[in-house]
Amino acid sequence: MRVGVIGGGSWGTALARELANKNIDTKIYIRNKDQYETMKEYHINKRYLADVILPESLKLTNDLDECILDKDFLILAVPTSSVRSLMENLSGKISKDVILVNVAKGIEVKTLKRISEIVSEFFPENKFVALSGPTHAEEVAIDFPSTIVAASENLEAAEKTQNLFMSDTLRVYTNDDLLGVELAGALKNIIALANGILVGLGYGDNSRAALMTRGLAEITRLGKAMGAQEATFLGLTGVGDLIVTCTSEHSRNRTCGKYIGQGMKVEEAIEKVGMVVEGIKTTASTVELAKKYKVDMPIATALYEVIYEGADVKDIVTRLMSRSKKHEIDGYFRG
Structure with missing residues (x-):
């Protein structure tokens, strides 16, 4: 199983850490060059999760194309306002078999579209999952017991995402009401x-x-x-x-x-x-x-x-x- 996490904010970092700690092949894309260099040197996201040491097995990259290469899952951990431009950058670069998992929470201002609707414009054949719930990154990143929901119109994709993230500190439920x-x-x-x-x-x-x-x-x-x-x-x-x-x-x-x-x-x-x-x-x-x-x-x-x-x-x-x-x-x- 190979996972790419797009976004080096607090939530993207916390989820990438979660996966790496489960020995899942995980690579996280950090857009900001200085942030990437600091994380690479110290294995700490000083800006967002300064007290959390990241596992050595977590791979870091400043190259988006490298992050998405040959992945089974792509975790979209960017703000709602950046989703459309990200989809434009990814267009034509990923297989229809990649499951797209979004973790941002918002509605596009100009179109009033939900993130699943934006993603569907560019990748109508890919299975989409929304990962959402009462989960602050700061607590997930230090293994406080937390619960979250994997929601999708495709039950198989929701269950695969559930299996991907489920651990003894993160309990994942499925929901078909995307x-x-x-x-x-x-x-x-x-x-x-x-x-x-x-x-x-x-x-x-x-x-x-x-x-x-x-x-x-x-x-x-x-x-x-x-x-x-x-x-x-x-x-x-x-x-x-x-x-x-x-x-x-x-x-x-x-x-x-x-x-x-x-x-x-x-x-x-x-x-x-x-x-x-x-x-x-x-x-x-x-x-x-x-x-x-x-x-x-x-x-x-x-x-x-x-x-x-x-x-x-x-x-x-x-x-x-x-x-x-x-x-x-x-x-x-x-x-």
């Missing part, structure tokens, strides 16, 4: 951003619990409208990922939101985080999807106004609390 898994993974970042804003404002547990629960309600509404399975949003890639991203100090979306709540401008908050904050662009994509499918998403819409229109966060909170009365379950588990 649409739901991709949506849940992307949209929870919006709620995590909003939750971080509440943290930055100094609000307490009651406020954050309410936001997470009602956030899950509107994520589920959109998912159902688009054809996803309701149960998916109550699973690991739904409520599980929502909880970890909203509550963990490792969450870049929560952290970015906290800085915004503390009064930073959006651009300043993103710069201080120092990594891609997927929820920023996903908020714009989601608001457009909500319009397209005629779904009420008050939290996503309010966050959009904060991020893209400069709305005052305290005014937005007051407006959300002052919305008209309704039954809790309407449009959530019924209707």
Whole structure:
């Protein structure tokens, strides 16, 4: 079994380490030349996982073509905004038998396409798997017990991916609701951003619990409208990922939101985080999807106004609390 991991960020590095520790032939592509040289010399990803020593068996490369040569699996560990350009670079270079496993969580802004849809434009014959769940790289990389989901419209590909990553510290489940898994993974970042804003404002547990629960309600509404399975949003890639991203100090979306709540401008908050904050662009994509499918998403819409229109966060909170009365379950588990 030969695996190429494209992307030297925290998640790509953690997964590459996981595979190498299972004695799987794994090569990771690091685009940044300086980062590659540092990792090659010290076998540590100083920028993203500075406290984790990588196994000697993990192969490193700064050459994308070398990374993808003669592989059975390619793990796509790049930001959503980079997926299309990566597919263009890979076009005509890989066999239709290669299983493509994506680990990013987002929706393309201009097209409103999920990552599976982008990949399918270039590689319609390749089997695609989304690997998603409540799994911060910082904890997977130090072998804390974690769970994740391999989702695909092709059960065989999902099961092969399950077998690839399954270990005594990483438990992998399969799911055939690819649409739901991709949506849940992307949209929870919006709620995590909003939750971080509440943290930055100094609000307490009651406020954050309410936001997470009602956030899950509107994520589920959109998912159902688009054809996803309701149960998916109550699973690991739904409520599980929502909880970890909203509550963990490792969450870049929560952290970015906290800085915004503390009064930073959006651009300043993103710069201080120092990594891609997927929820920023996903908020714009989601608001457009909500319009397209005629779904009420008050939290996503309010966050959009904060991020893209400069709305005052305290005014937005007051407006959300002052919305008209309704039954809790309407449009959530019924209707």
